[in-house]
Amino acid sequence: MITSKYHLTKLTTVAAIAALSISLSGCNNANSEIIDPVITPVKLVTVPQLGQQTVDSFLAKVDATDRAQLSFQVGGVIESATVRMGEQVVKGQLIAQLDPTDYQLAVDAKQAQFDLAITQYQRAKQLFDKKLISADNYDQNETRFKATFASLEQAKTDLAHTALVAPFDGMVSYTFAKQFQLVGAKQPVINLINIDQMDVAFTLPVSYVKSVGISALKQKRMWITMDNHSQQRIEASFKQISTQPDLDTNSYEASVTIQRPKAMNLLTGMSGQVHIQSAIRHDAFALPNAAWLSKVNTEGELWRFNPESQQVNRISVQFDNNNAVVGGLEKGDLIVVAGVEKLIEGQIVKAWQKEGGI
Structure with a gap:
């Protein structure tokens, strides 16, 4: 009887262990299953060339706007x-100082002469008012007083000029x-020059000025590049142009003004080029309404797809009265044109493909 009970207990234990093993095995299988994240497909459109511009360039040299010797x-x-x-x-x-000794002595001497002259003048005036001296005598004292005052002021001015300031x-x-x-x-x-604001001098052929016109030239966008910083643009504003051309070169002398970039060691005499934007043609690029994240006045937001990182990024663009993009995009940009409201900044997406191909 005892033996039978023992066998029954043993069988029950073995069954429990087997059931537990099956349960744990099932958990391990469940944990080993990795669910791949779903990458959202997006419909893209490639941006064509939005605008083309022509630029005229002229050799130039940097000069100081303010220069003083x-x-x-x-x-x-x-x-x-x-x-x-x-x-x-x-x-x-203070830049330089002369020895002021002689000029200070001159001021002291002129001051003494003036003090005497004013005393004599005041006495002469009292006597003249009482008719005790002639008008000629009074005039002489008044003239002496005015002359010594002028001499004193000149001496003080000379003393002040012994200090040279910027x-x-x-x-x-x-x-x-x-x-x-x-x-x-x-x-x-x-020799002192202003290095914060600088002029850039260049020459314009007579034929160019005639074709463009001085009034139109003043309104054109201009910038400069330096020979040692050819990739960096410095915005410029038109300053002046000569009224008569140089007969030897058949060209007009002109100049633009720039603000010196703090990070650039720009000095007078350096050479570069002045660039003048001659014309620009905007080829407006139309997008469907579904592509826009937002629109306010002439500014809007779109999703741009980065093919390297496979991410989308929010960008701002400009559009015209016909809701066509005229700025903010570059040729070759990939723009999301559907499902934009479901995307977030930096989200990984993939280009949408039709079944059987793109």
């Missing part, structure tokens, strides 16, 4: 020269004199 208004020995070539200065900064923000491009050197009045000491 600074000098002292009075002569003397340079006591200090506080700047060097290549150094940047700000408006009002008339504008710029860079010292050249120094003509050094410390302790004797310089005369109006002898060049420092």
Whole structure:
């Protein structure tokens, strides 16, 4: 009896173990099944060439918009020269100083003469009012007073001119004199240029100016490229053109103005090219309404497909009154034209294909 009960218990245990093994095996099989993510197919359209433009280019050279050859208004020995070539200065900064000793002595002497003259003038006026001196005597004192006042003011002006200051923000491009050197009045000491705003000079053939017209030329888009930075555009604005052509070259001298890029070491004398956009033709590119994510005024948003990353990215474009794209796209761009509302930024998609091929 005991033996039978033992066998029954053993059989029950074996059955339980077998059932558990089958259950675990089923779980492992379920876990080993990997469900591939569903990649959304999208319908794409390729952007053609949206616009073509013609550009005329002319050799050019950079020059300073503001340039000044600074000098002292009075002569003397340079006591200090506080700047060097290549150094940047700000408006009002002291650049050089003459020895002011002689000019200060002149001010002191003129001040003493003026003090005496004003005292004599005031006394003469009192006497004249009492009719104790002649009008001629009074006029002499008044004239002396005015003359000494003018001499004092001139002496003060000469003293102030012993300090040479920067008339504008710029860079010292050249120094003509050094410390302790004797310089005369109006002898060049420092050459200062404005490096933030610069002019670019170039020549235009007479035939070109005649065909374009000066009025139209002023309205055209212009930019420059430098020989050592040929891939970087610097936007320019028309400044001036000569009224008469150079007879030797049969061309007009012209210039544009640019703002110097902070990251570019742009200096006067460097060569480059001025580019003038002659014409542009917009070939409007129509898209179905289903392609648009949004539209506000003349701005809209689309999904652009990146064939390398297989992702879509939101972009902004411009469209005309006929709802055709005129800007913001490049030739060869792939634009999603269906199901745009179901996509999210950076989503991986694939190009939609018909059964049996594209």
